[in-house]
Amino acid sequence: MQSPRTTRRIKVLVAKVGLDGHDRGAKVIARALRDAGFEVVYTGLRQTIDQVVAAAIQEDVDIIGINQHEGSHFHIARKLLQKLEESGAGDIPVVMGGSIPLVDVEPLRAMGVKEVFLPGTPIAEIVKRLEEIASERKHLAPRAKG
Amino acid sequence: MADLYSEEAKEEIRRALKKWEEQVLPEWLSRMPEREEQFTTLSGIPLKRIYTPLDLKDHDYLQKLGFPGEYPFTRGIHATMYRARLWTMRMFSGFGGPEETNERLKMLIRAGETGLSLAFDNATLVGVDPDDPLAEGSIGIVGVSVPTLVDMEVVFKDINLGEVTTNMTINPPAPVLLSFYVTVAERQGVPYDKIGGTIQNDPLKEFIAQKTYVFPPEAAVKIAVDVMEWSVKNLPKWNPVSISGYHIREAGATAVQELAFTLADGIEYVRQLRARGMDIDEFAPRLSFFFDSHINFFEEIAKFRAARRMWAKIMKEWFGARKPRSMWMRFHVQTAGCSLYPQQPWINIVRTAIEALAAVLGGCQSLHTNSFDEPFRVPSEFAAKIALRTQQIIAHETGVADVIDPLAGSYFVEWLTDEVEERAWKYIDKIERMGGMLEAVKKGFPQREVEEASYRFQKEVEEKKRIIVGVNEYREEESEDVRKVPLLEFDQQEVERRQIERVRKVRASRDQERWSRALEELERAAERGENVVPYVLRAVKAYATLGEIMGALKRVYGTYAEPPYY
Amino acid sequence: MSDPSVLIERAKAGDKRALGRLLTLLEELNADNAWILERLSSEGGRAHVVGITGMPGAGKSTLISRLVRAFRDMSYKVAVISIDPTSPISSGSIMGDRLRMQEHATDPGVFIRSVTNRGILGGVSLAALAMIEAFDVMGYDKIIVETVGVGQSETDIMNVADTIVVLTMPGAGDDVQALKAGVFEIGDVYVVNKSDRPDAAKTYEYMLFVAEKEALGRGGSWRPAVVKTSAALGLGIRELAETINRHFSYVLESGEKERRLIARRTHLVRLVAARLLLQSLSEVMEGERERVGKVVRDMRGFYDEAMRIVRLTGKRLVE
Ligand SMILES: Nc1nc2c(ncn2[C@@H]2O[C@H](COP(=O)(O)OP(=O)(O)O)[C@@H](O)[C@H]2O)c(=O)[nH]1
Ligand SMILES: [Mg+2]
Numbered sequence A: 001m002q003s004p005r006t007t008r009r010i011k012v013l014v015a016k017v018g019l020d021g022h023d024r025g026a027k028v029i030a031r032a033l034r035d036a037g038f039e040v041v042y043t044g045l046r047q048t049i050d051q052v053v054a055a056a057i058q059e060d061v062d063i064i065g066i067n068q069h070e071g072s073h074f075h076i077a078r079k080l081l082q083k084l085e086e087s088g089a090g091d092i093p094v095v096m097g098g099s100i101p102l103v104d105v106e107p108l109r110a111m112g113v114k115e116v117f118l119p120g121t122p123i124a125e126i127v128k129r130l131e132e133i134a135s136e137r138k139h140l141a142p143r144a145k146g
Numbered sequence B: 001m002a003d004l005y006s007e008e009a010k011e012e013i014r015r016a017l018k019k020w021e022e023q024v025l026p027e028w029l030s031r032m033p034e035r036e037e038q039f040t041t042l043s044g045i046p047l048k049r050i051y052t053p054l055d056l057k058d059h060d061y062l063q064k065l066g067f068p069g070e071y072p073f074t075r076g077i078h079a080t081m082y083r084a085r086l087w088t089m090r091m092f093s094g095f096g097g098p099e100e101t102n103e104r105l106k107m108l109i110r111a112g113e114t115g116l117s118l119a120f121d122n123a124t125l126v127g128v129d130p131d132d133p134l135a136e137g138s139i140g141i142v143g144v145s146v147p148t149l150v151d152m153e154v155v156f157k158d159i160n161l162g163e164v165t166t167n168m169t170i171n172p173p174a175p176v177l178l179s180f181y182v183t184v185a186e187r188q189g190v191p192y193d194k195i196g197g198t199i200q201n202d203p204l205k206e207f208i209a210q211k212t213y214v215f216p217p218e219a220a221v222k223i224a225v226d227v228m229e230w231s232v233k234n235l236p237k238w239n240p241v242s243i244s245g246y247h248i249r250e251a252g253a254t255a256v257q258e259l260a261f262t263l264a265d266g267i268e269y270v271r272q273l274r275a276r277g278m279d280i281d282e283f284a285p286r287l288s289f290f291f292d293s294h295i296n297f298f299e300e301i302a303k304f305r306a307a308r309r310m311w312a313k314i315m316k317e318w319f320g321a322r323k324p325r326s327m328w329m330r331f332h333v334q335t336a337g338c339s340l341y342p343q344q345p346w347i348n349i350v351r352t353a354i355e356a357l358a359a360v361l362g363g364c365q366s367l368h369t370n371s372f373d374e375p376f377r378v379p380s381e382f383a384a385k386i387a388l389r390t391q392q393i394i395a396h397e398t399g400v401a402d403v404i405d406p407l408a409g410s411y412f413v414e415w416l417t418d419e420v421e422e423r424a425w426k427y428i429d430k431i432e433r434m435g436g437m438l439e440a441v442k443k444g445f446p447q448r449e450v451e452e453a454s455y456r457f458q459k460e461v462e463e464k465k466r467i468i469v470g471v472n473e474y475r476e477e478e479s480e481d482v483r484k485v486p487l488l489e490f491d492q493q494e495v496e497r498r499q500i501e502r503v504r505k506v507r508a509s510r511d512q513e514r515w516s517r518a519l520e521e522l523e524r525a526a527e528r529g530e531n532v533v534p535y536v537l538r539a540v541k542a543y544a545t546l547g548e549i550m551g552a553l554k555r556v557y558g559t560y561a562e563p564p565y566y
Numbered sequence C: 001m002s003d004p005s006v007l008i009e010r011a012k013a014g015d016k017r018a019l020g021r022l023l024t025l026l027e028e029l030n031a032d033n034a035w036i037l038e039r040l041s042s043e044g045g046r047a048h049v050v051g052i053t054g055m056p057g058a059g060k061s062t063l064i065s066r067l068v069r070a071f072r073d074m075s076y077k078v079a080v081i082s083i084d085p086t087s088p089i090s091s092g093s094i095m096g097d098r099l100r101m102q103e104h105a106t107d108p109g110v111f112i113r114s115v116t117n118r119g120i121l122g123g124v125s126l127a128a129l130a131m132i133e134a135f136d137v138m139g140y141d142k143i144i145v146e147t148v149g150v151g152q153s154e155t156d157i158m159n160v161a162d163t164i165v166v167l168t169m170p171g172a173g174d175d176v177q178a179l180k181a182g183v184f185e186i187g188d189v190y191v192v193n194k195s196d197r198p199d200a201a202k203t204y205e206y207m208l209f210v211a212e213k214e215a216l217g218r219g220g221s222w223r224p225a226v227v228k229t230s231a232a233l234g235l236g237i238r239e240l241a242e243t244i245n246r247h248f249s250y251v252l253e254s255g256e257k258e259r260r261l262i263a264r265r266t267h268l269v270r271l272v273a274a275r276l277l278l279q280s281l282s283e284v285m286e287g288e289r290e291r292v293g294k295v296v297r298d299m300r301g302f303y304d305e306a307m308r309i310v311r312l313t314g315k316r317l318v319e
Helices: A024-035 A049-059 A073-086 A102-111 A123-138 B007-031 B098-110 B122-126 B149-155 B174-187 B204-208 B217-234 B246-250 B255-275 B280-286 B297-318 B345-361 B381-396 B411-433 B437-443 B445-462 B479-483 B492-509 B512-528 B533-541 B546-557 C004-012 C016-027 C035-041 C060-073 C123-137 C175-181 C200-217 C237-254 C256-296 C302-318
Strands: A011-015 A039-042 A063-068 A094-098 A115-117 B115-118 B165-168 B196-199 B241-244 B287-293 B331-335 B366-368 C048-054 C078-083 C093-095 C110-115 C142-147 C163-168 C189-192 C225-228
Touching (some): A011 A049, A024 B445, A024 C093, A049 A073, A063 A123, A073 A094, A073 A102, A094 A123, A102 A115, A115 A123, B174 B196, B174 B533, B196 B241, B204 B255, B204 B437, B204 B445, B217 B255, B217 B546, B246 B287, B255 B280, B255 B411, B280 B287, B287 B297, B297 B331, B297 B411, B345 B366, B345 B381, B512 B533, B512 B546, B533 B546, C004 C016, C004 C123, C016 C110, C016 C123, C035 C123, C035 C256, C060 C078, C078 C123, C110 C123, C163 C237, C189 C200, C200 C225, C237 C256, C256 C302
Parallel strands (some): A011 A039, A011 A063, B115 B165, B331 B366, C048 C163, C163 C189
């Protein structure tokens, strides 16, 4: 008999902000995360920061993943983190991926981005890191016991 | 029959091959086992150990290859190819605001370039104005921002549009940008028949890749064909479409998919133009193509050769073209941006050189080589110069441009050309059975195929079935190396501020009544299904902005959003 | 921010973050927090639950996005529950309906939530029904539920919506199939979407015929309506919204609303009971594994053993 409860799903929002249309990476990630058992909410291209934050809140995701390819990652990170804070959702960790120069990784982390994945990062590594990030967060917001 | 080998000769080769396989090979294999059980091309085409004349089955030289400048054009579209004129080294430029781009263009012209190429920023690419909330922080980053006629005037200030040709990489907003360009030329006193250049205007591939779609597929194709029809009738020197496989490949497609989907896109446009009562020989010479050159060397060369042969056949046999020019597949190539990685970025120079060599051996008409810093940002001048020099070395030092189609007759290259072609025809057949590319796109067929291929490739890299130097093998802790990459810097915030200010000024200072009437008429014409270009032209002259004109068209045609996967 | 009582209070005050968290608790309802439902349901029962069903690709999500705009123009608060039917229990899922509705994400009067099974058997139905109660209490006037209806387990949700909207599109080859599958017996409103396509007229005629035929077979004075729309171009949306509202007036006046509400909540009780039973059953089985293993070796006493497990499960539940 199948147990009525398997392990808790990790719910991730995969989003693209602004007008950058390179969605190959975002889609590969979305699929790989699904295959790894995640619940993925995909909001499509051309989202504003406000839309991303609203979606994250309404869907109550565990992690927000932003995939970016046009060089505006600082701008996006700053505004996103600020907006999350203002909306009472500052506890939702944000991770970023895409064509981000290595030199920008540390400054992004310092701003509060939880993790930055550079191109070529194996998906298995991304999955593992997201699982860690989600489990770190569990104590913060305990889920119903099963 | 112009078969290269007689039956007797083949039989003799067959016997000798058998003997080699039975008597020589086994000992070698046991002493030195091969690295892989099955080698495949990047597209997954299985490869044999060795190719011989036996692999050229039914190989009729005259039918399959012939001579350059002659049907089926496998060996090149011109009889003299690079012996007479090298390919055009066309480097794509544009960043910041119109002022910065104008400076850069004038510099290129002073350096002897006459073929200009404009890249637009993301806001322009999807047809929104710089003050649209979505555009925030993106103005001028991946290309120049051109939201109004005034901006286009600044881009070409002191540049005579009768003396240069301009390539504009723009798709859904193509009628608007073309109208800007034509109006600037007109105001300079340049007549329509002197305006030369290319506009990408290929909406089908936007749904398969690239993703700067705006309108739903049917409407997007209708508008693009409006631009093609209007251009063919009014601008005799203008290429009104660049049918592009590049972006399809960059999205993760295989070489075969890139080829097949590009041809199928072309077939769809040809049908649509003919449905409007146009003669094939009237417009076909104006169709141009754009391909990727990836790292799997021979497969790329085979792809380019197969592409020419297939298009010639399609034009002649399917559509009854009579002029040879109608059968020419003229194409631009860009080396594969997706094959470049940020790890140990310098080695990207080597990748680009190999890819460029494949494009030249494949017989391209023009070539853009990527800069090694591409994985980070718009190229710095230093990196762009190395990329250009790479082409010059191929052209002048290697000698590969001195003989036409030098790889013809290689058993392997001819076999692979046939194989790529055969696989591409299978895809085209399938798409034909769906009712053509527009229908296939609406069903998500090419989208699904590309997503699958992209996902498969990603997995192969992760499982190290494909080695990528510096990425999944030969890795280095390299932070220092990368920190040395000089990046292009410009004051983006200043550009954004200036662009927003200008678009607002244009809106405030125009003849409001003329403006609103022009937009109103555009909307009505679109509803009636008329060719929208003349109405867009009128709206542009009334200083309607890019965002406003696209807004009017969106109200009539709706917009498109894509599901997460197919 | 994890105490359910606090979440409920904050959500009522309009805090969307709190409502989002609360909905997660409902998705994962179990013996320890099933009481939340009571707190919600006792105050609800006034919202209009609109179920929208149809084949994948019919245009449900696109149409819902348009409907949301229409209902907002009529000053209703709107919640959307979008059900992902595709993923099996054992794997993850990608939820993409939302992307067609993202233009409403930042509208204070709209709340959109995607639902999956979360790896729990029967998870979708329970979560959706529980969320309906929550949205109702939080003052959402229209609660739109998107599901792929045919032959799926979610049809049970459709059967308890106040208004059931069935979507078809031109050339949907399996019209006859759908008729056989009984989809056309459940609709209060039939929509022929994609009527911008040339073959729409035929499908419209066909749907009129279906509605006509069906009106004969059902009780009550409501005659199934047929509306033509183009979600892509925004045509026929106002008429659809008005038709849906008209149906709501009908169910209110005819007492049908009361009947459907009771049916819905009865079903919810059943789903919660099943969830709790299964939960403690697997806990009991966990503890008794060894002993059960011995019994099944020769199958003697098998039935007695099963009944013992049932009793243990019941006992555990009551404790
Ligand atoms: N031509 C046309 N296409 C539509 C219409 N409504 C939706 N679509 C398209 O149909 C596809 C599926 O739409 P979606 O809303 O995701 O369908 P769902 O699976 O039923 O939710 C999308 O490509 C939409 O753009 C319409 O009224 N006309
Ligand atoms: Mg849907």
